[in-house]
Amino acid sequence: MDPQPTAADLVAEIAASPPGPAIGAFFDLDGTLVDGFTATAHASDRIRRRQARIGEVFGVIEASMRYRLGRMRFEHLLTRAAGYLRGESLAELDELGEKLFVERVAARVFPQMREVVQAHQRRGHTVVLSSSALTIHAEPVARYLEIPHVLCNHFEVDADGRLTGRIEKPIVWGAKKAVAVERFCAANDVALHRSYFYADGDEDVALMRLVGQPRPVNPRPRLADTAAEHGWPVLRLSGVAGRRRVSLRRLIGYD
Numbered sequence: 001m002d003p004q005p006t007a008a009d010l011v012a013e014i015a016a017s018p019p020g021p022a023i024g025a026f027f028d029l030d031g032t033l034v035d036g037f038t039a040t041a042h043a044s045d046r047i048r049r050r051q052a053r054i055g056e057v058f059g060v061i062e063a064s065m066r067y068r069l070g071r072m073r074f075e076h077l078l079t080r081a082a083g084y085l086r087g088e089s090l091a092e093l094d095e096l097g098e099k100l101f102v103e104r105v106a107a108r109v110f111p112q113m114r115e116v117v118q119a120h121q122r123r124g125h126t127v128v129l130s131s132s133a134l135t136i137h138a139e140p141v142a143r144y145l146e147i148p149h150v151l152c153n154h155f156e157v158d159a160d161g162r163l164t165g166r167i168e169k170p171i172v173w174g175a176k177k178a179v180a181v182e183r184f185c186a187a188n189d190v191a192l193h194r195s196y197f198y199a200d201g202d203e204d205v206a207l208m209r210l211v212g213q214p215r216p217v218n219p220r221p222r223l224a225d226t227a228a229e230h231g232w233p234v235l236r237l238s239g240v241a242g243r244r245r246v247s248l249r250r251l252i253g254y255d
Contacts, residue, residue: 001233007112010215010235014119014196024190025120026181026207027113028199029131029138029152032217033145035108035240038137041100074132074203075171082134082155086165090157093136101140108240109144113217116198117145126190130181130197130207132173151180174203181207198235199223208232 001013017023030037085093120127128149129142138152153173156166170176185192196213197204202222208214214232216223227234 003228003231003233005233005235007115007235007237010116010233011119014116014123014125017123017125018194019123019125021124021126022189022191022194023123023125024181024185024192024195024211025117025125025127026130026195026197026211027117027128027147028197028201028204028217029129029133029141031200032198033109033113033117033129033141034105035110035237038101038105038133038141041104042097042136074173075167078132078134078153078167078171078173079165082163082167083165085155085163088163090155090161090163093155093163094139097136098140098143101144105141106144109141110237110240112235112237113198114145117147120196121146125196126188128181128184130172130177132171132177132203134167149184151177151184175206177204178207178210182210 002009005013027033030039117127126149127147128151129138129145129147130151131138132153134153134155135150136155138150142148142150151172153171154168156164156168158164170179172180181197182192184190185195191212192210193212195211196215197207197211198215198217199208200216200218200220200223202220205223205226208216208223208226214227214230215235216227216232217235218237219227219234224234226232
């Protein structure tokens with residue numbers, strides 16, 4: 001395949017691929033299916049409602065900067081962010097997540113990636129959203145795109161369904177995302193060596209190396225370098241028209 005395919009090229013390739021659920025199509029979320037960072041909708045909503053105190057805002061900024069500088073693990077970053085929601089009702093957050101998706105995120109879904117998802121669905125492939133995002137961000141996108149399987153991070157909740165401030169282990173990210181996908185494939189008779197993976201993050205190199213059909217989308221530097229080294233086809237997408245850029249995706253830093 002052309003090292004710089006268009007979405008139409010990918011759709012045509014998928015249409016000619018073997019059919020059936022033994023082939024998986026795994027999709028990252030932020031920067032891959034959606035233009036930008038889905039969690040910004042929740043962050044901005046908390047700020048607008050004055051639920052986020054100044055200490056929370058600066059705390060997340062500080063943690064994000066430390067993570068980017070390699071001074072904090074992703075697990076600690078995610079847990080710190082979840083800590084600010086301690087005591088919240090998960091059911092209410094799920095409801096809010098769906099509302100914010102409709103109002104602020106649906107328009108940011110890349111139309112080209114929706115076509116790619118649908119192409120895999122037409123072939124009867126096992127389509128999975130695999131992301132380090134949390135359920136309140138990932139699941140509304142999966143429902144919108146009719147993706148039946150979601151591998152992502154989950155809030156830990158107490159007996160009353162309220163957040164404890166922690167994240168369920170293991171944290172889905174990097175090599176652990178690759179392990180989660182391997183386990184999913186083993187449990188669902190999906191052949192990883194015949195499957196596709198679409199993602200943009202440097203941390204997704206681990207899973208890109210395992211699948212038979214790695215497909216970087218708007219890759220960040222390390223993933224772009226690895227793609228060039230291995231000859232992986234790279235899909236470049238422009239931003240969704242009319243989208244107002246929000247810097248928190250790079251600031252907070254997970255996909």
